[in-house]
Amino acid sequence: MKAETIQRSLEDSGLRCTAQRYAVMAFLMEHKGHPTAAEIFEGVNRLDPRSSRATTYNNLRDLVKAGLVSEVAVEGRAGRFDAKGTRHHHFICDRCGSVEDMDWYNVPKPASRSLGKRVVRECQLIFRGLCTKCAARRASR
Ligand SMILES: [Zn+2]
Numbered sequence: 599m600k601a602e603t604i605q606r607s608l609e610d611s612g613l614r615c616t617a618q619r620y621a622v623m624a625f626l627m628e629h630k631g632h633p634t635a636a637e638i639f640e641g642v643n644r645l646d647p648r649s650s651r652a653t654t655y656n657n658l659r660d661l662v663k664a665g666l667v668s669e670v671a672v673e674g675r676a677g678r679f680d681a682k683g684t685r686h687h688h689f690i691c692d693r694c695g696s697v698e699d700m701d702w703y704n705v706p707k708p709a710s711r712s713l714g715k716r717v718v719r720e721c722q723l724i725f726r727g728l729c730t731k732c733a734a735r736r737a738s739r
Pocket residue numbers: 691692693694695696728729730731732733
């Protein structure tokens with residue numbers, strides 16, 4: 599991902615391209631393993647120790663609000679973040695907590711009568727269960 603592409607996507611979403619915001623976005627583009635906010639802060643801080651934790655977290659929140667980054671809510675654990683490159687669903691392992699990407703497919707919209715006046719933008723699924731590693735471990739026991 600080129601620097602100007604990141605800059606343009608920030609500006610297209612109405613966000614100023616500050617050095618810190620850029621760093622958060624660039625980190626997420628490079629680290630596809632759904633890092634937590636703390637991991638993002640550590641990574642960004644390693645490259646540029648000037649950004650504070652609060653700035654990093656605020657930038658992260660701005661990026662989520664602007665739709666450039668999505669937050670995967672993981673029950674009972676810290677939320678994980680994902681730069682939205684291509685749309686995908688998620689799989690979360692009950693045992694080790696790993697978050698994996700699943701191929702995208704469209705989820706049929708519910709009947710309009712159950713939607714009422716809500717306007718649905720998209721529907722993302724979270725699959726839960728045992729990841730490949732944990733399932734293998736259980737089978738071998
Ligand atoms: Zn697992």
